[in-house]
Amino acid sequence: MSDSLRTVLYDRHVxxxxxxxxxxxxxxxxxxxxxxxxxxAVRTTCGLxxxxxxxxxxxxxxxxxxxxxxxxxxxxxxxxPGRARYTVMxxxxxxxxxxxxxxxxxxxxxxxxxxxxxxxxxxxxTAPILTEYGVTLEDLTSDTALIAxxxxxxxxxxxxxxxxxxxxxxxxxxxxxxxxLIARTGYTGExxxxxxxxxxxxIELWDRLIDAGATPCGLGARDSLxxxxxxxxxxxxxxxxxxxxxxxxxxxVHKDHHGYIGEMALQRDPRRCLAGVRMTGRGVPRExxxxxxxxxxxxxxxTSGSYSPIxxxxxxxxxxxxxxxxYDGTSQAVAVEIRGRSFDAELVVPPLHKN
Amino acid sequence: xxxxxxxxxxxxxxxARIDEDGTALIGVTEYAVEELGDVVFLxxxxxxxxxxxxxxFGTVESVKAVAELYAPLTGEVTERNEDLLEAPETLNEGPxxxxxLIRISIDNADEVDELMSADxxxxxxxxxx
Numbered sequence: 001m002s003d004s005l006r007t008v009l010y011d012r013h014v015x016x017x018x019x020x021x022x023x024x025x026x027x028x029x030x031x032x033x034x035x036x037x038x039x040x041a042v043r044t045t046c047g048l049x050x051x052x053x054x055x056x057x058x059x060x061x062x063x064x065x066x067x068x069x070x071x072x073x074x075x076x077x078x079x080x081p082g083r084a085r086y087t088v089m090x091x092x093x094x095x096x097x098x099x100x101x102x103x104x105x106x107x108x109x110x111x112x113x114x115x116x117x118x119x120x121x122x123x124x125x126t127a128p129i130l131t132e133y134g135v136t137l138e139d140l141t142s143d144t145a146l147i148a149x150x151x152x153x154x155x156x157x158x159x160x161x162x163x164x165x166x167x168x169x170x171x172x173x174x175x176x177x178x179x180x181l182i183a184r185t186g187y188t189g190e191x192x193x194x195x196x197x198x199x200x201x202x203i204e205l206w207d208r209l210i211d212a213g214a215t216p217c218g219l220g221a222r223d224s225l226x227x228x229x230x231x232x233x234x235x236x237x238x239x240x241x242x243x244x245x246x247x248x249x250x251x252x253v254h255k256d257h258h259g260y261i262g263e264m265a266l267q268r269d270p271r272r273c274l275a276g277v278r279m280t281g282r283g284v285p286r287e288x289x290x291x292x293x294x295x296x297x298x299x300x301x302x303t304s305g306s307y308s309p310i311x312x313x314x315x316x317x318x319x320x321x322x323x324x325x326x327y328d329g330t331s332q333a334v335a336v337e338i339r340g341r342s343f344d345a346e347l348v349v350p351p352l353h354k355n
Numbered sequence: 356x357x358x359x360x361x362x363x364x365x366x367x368x369x370x371a372r373i374d375e376d377g378t379a380l381i382g383v384t385e386y387a388v389e390e391l392g393d394v395v396f397l398x399x400x401x402x403x404x405x406x407x408x409x410x411x412f413g414t415v416e417s418v419k420a421v422a423e424l425y426a427p428l429t430g431e432v433t434e435r436n437e438d439l440l441e442a443p444e445t446l447n448e449g450p451x452x453x454x455x456l457i458r459i460s461i462d463n464a465d466e467v468d469e470l471m472s473a474d475x476x477x478x479x480x481x482x483x484x
Contacts (some may be wrong), residue, residue: 019389030419031392034393034447035390035392035393035417035418035419036393036395036418036444040428123461145455220392220418220419223419224418268443283396283416284395284396284416284421286421306418306419307393307395307396307416307417307418314395314396339414339421
């Protein structure tokens with residue numbers, strides 16, 4: 001792991017007893033006490049994540065908004081400053097280069113967060129477009145920490161940690177003060193904020209939020225929470241081969257937006273669609289496990305799987321053939337083949353923990 | 356990391372406690388449990404089933420991963436930990452006590468010699484990091 005990057009909070013994770021694992025070139029905490037306890041904390045109280053490894057860039061100047069309208073299937077010019085939008089970049093074949101969140105700070109001033117694993121790929125992908133539109137990209141990833149405070153008690157923890165500090169009052173909005181960017185976004189299916197700050201300020205902020213009662217949570221809980229919430233992870237539900245509509249995030253494609261990369265090739269009526277999977281008995285679905293009809297016909301495969309401490313059952317997401325599965329967004333009985341044996345399950349619409 | 360002296364070990368991180376009545380109690384080590392994280396499901400053989408040294412006899416599933424269980428010794432299952440099947444998380448709390456998996460009658464006592472002592476297992480773990 002000696003070549004791995006470390007976030008500014010590395011020593012805090014080790015002191016809190018975290019198990020550190022290599023992830024997308026970084027050494028990150030996968031868990032502190034255990035995934036179940038951390039997952040449950042986020043659903044019932046409040047959890048704190050260090051996700052400083054995520055790629056963070058500023059796109060400024062030139063025709064930055066137009067550049068984003070080329071790079072994504074959304075009319076970004078309509079987004080007001082102070083608002084954020086989840087979106088994707090498509091490749092020429094209509095597959096997904098990456099999914100990302102863009103935060104509009106001003107007319108030609110955008111703060112962008114994307115996957116750590118795709119950071120270099122995205123820099124390479126966007127470079128010619130940014131040049132064409134005269135946009136300057138500043139890579140903040142190494143200089144900036146990102147801390148996510150997530151869960152129903154996030155606000156009381158925030159108030160206790162940072163009394164009187166302004167926070168964004170609506171989902172997918174953000175505010176900036178004291179060198180911090182605080183956004184009402186997240187990746188857990190819970191309310192909460194994500195806070196960017198310069199590395200030099202991160203340890204104090206982390207400590208204050210922990211002292212105010214937030215439970216430190218690792219990437220293990222982050223994954224099980226996002227699966228339960230039905231949120232895609234690049235490389236599983238979205239990829240260079242899997243476009244946003246089949247990957248379950250068709251809402252990122254605006255029907256009246258045109259001229260973006262991948263528009264012509266975009267699969268608007270794809271053969272497959274994404275469904276939630278809930279085991280009705282034992283067993284945990286894992287990536288690659290076949291999904292079958294009750295009669296044993298293969299209709300798709302699991303893309304991500306985990307165990308839900310909230311439902312006390314195995315859960316997952318799966319890409320299924322729309323025709324063969326007949327999946328219409330209502331619950332239906334299926335089976336998941338786990339190590340050669342068939343286990344009963346249901347296809348359900350995420351979020352799985354609210355269903 | 357706890358590695359009880361009286362137990363014998365496999366490279367797959369199972370332990371066997373050889374009892375005087377010719378049976379062995381079988382479980383997985385603390386190292387295995389820490390690697391797996393929160394255990395949520397177990398699959399164990401039925402009483403009366405045969406297990407063979409080095410062959411899989413069940414699975415242990417955690418939130419993040421699934422691992423095969425490999426039998427340290429050959430024999431017939433005489434008992435399995437029904438309490439553990441009901442509460443798999445117990446395995447995280449005490450892999451050497453309440454987290455035992457199965458008891459088998461030992462077919463071939465010579466197989467015991469192929470297992471590692473606690474010191475050997477400790478040395479083996481040091482090669483893994």
